[in-house]
Amino acid sequence: MTDHGEAAGLRPLTLAWVSRHLEAGERIVGTGVLYGGITAETRRLTIGTREGGTRDLVLRTYVDPFYVARAEDWLSREACALTLLAGTGVPAPELVAVDPIAAHCEYPSLLMTHLAGRTVLGDEGVETRVLLLARQLVAIHALRPAERPRRYVTLTTADTVVVPKGADTAAWAAAIDVIREPAPPWEGRFLHRDFQPGNVLFDVPPSRPAGVRITGVVDWAAASWGPADLDVAHCSTNLALLHGPGWGERFAEAYEEAGGVPAAAASERLYWRVRDALACSEEVQSVARSWREAGRTELTARIVEERLDAYVTALMDALG
Incomplete structure (x- = not known):
């Protein structure tokens, strides 16, 4: 069961779509915005597991009309790339689900695993x-x-x-x-x-x-x-x-x-x-x-x- 209160910021159809791709007994217990992108909204989703722990996923959603018009190509290409990269040694996310034409979500979206680490843009190092x-x-x-x-x-x-x-x-x-x-x-x-x-x-x-x-x-x-x-x-x-x-x-x-x-x-x-x-x-x-x-x-x-x-x-x- 998904905790709708903790999933604040997720649109209803998207929330339901994400929930369908979680494992049995899991629910979204928190969300946060990931900044730095230009073309899409990106959120970090904290998932509560049935064992009592947590894991993270990343949701990318195209909402700007200019980018929505290009989202099918971009999301399909990204989904193919993530599938291709699995097991190659290149540290890329794993694909969980993709909805490139917004058949299930309010806007075109892609769900993937979250990778540890952070972007570093400062001059030091x-x-x-x-x-x-x-x-x-x-x-x-x-x-x-x-x-x-x-x-x-x-x-x-x-x-x-x-x-x-x-x-x-x-x-x-x-x-x-x-x-x-x-x-x-x-x-x-x-x-x-x-x-x-x-x-x-x-x-x-x-x-x-x-x-x-x-x-x-x-x-x-x-x-x-x-x-x-x-x-x-x-x-x-x-x-x-x-x-x-x-x-x-x-x-x-x-x-x-x-x-x-x-x-x-x-x-x-x-x-x-x-x-x-x-x-x-x-x-x-x-x-x-x-x-x-x-x-x-x-x-x-x-x-x-x-x-x-x-x-x-x-x-x-x-x-x-």
Whole structure:
């Protein structure tokens, strides 16, 4: 029997759907909002077991009309990715249930197991985490699924880029010209497609910060097949905006040091990094807001824009 009082915040149909996927004798005894996401509501559900203990699940629900229209694809893709990842050694949640078209819930939803750990977005210890992130991404790219996920998608075009106010206009114009060109040839890899610090969970022992380790990689809604450089580029951009432009380059180096295999030509690697940085220009407001909600209160949209401008300029300097 579900305790409706403790399940405050869950919509009635969703509550009933979740309850049907619990084990006999279990009930929801608490809920809490998980912050940091942009596209969906995410809640942690504490489940009381029949033995008297508790376990946690995570409920992801798409409620914004813009994202609801895309939820069937995203949730179906995430469900397939979680199924594929089971038993691979990549620390991902286990799928419990999915309702991609809201046949049972008020909104499209996915229920999965909860992983230990937390996101860490602060500057302290970033060098150690960059190395761990690089090794984890190499492990993801090493997967060879029997059935490939769908080919990657990039939505940014030369016409949708948003040049920040006060940016180096010459550098941005040159960067936009880069993505007018066809994508370079690539060798396919299994991609997370949104691999970045906000989607990685860490265990940081209070008495031994150097003993930090990754406990989970979450949000597989965009899992795809495509060039490894696309994942490298995305994490590089996020690190550049979170911690400063130099950390974008450091992550790309760490990925190779960890055994990752990017494109052979520097110009090809930079193409993907430029493309991802320009894609971020369209989401600066929402990205900065999610980071502030997660505790980086000093990261105003303006500061993030300035870091993005510096990063794009550095990339174009590297292209020559």
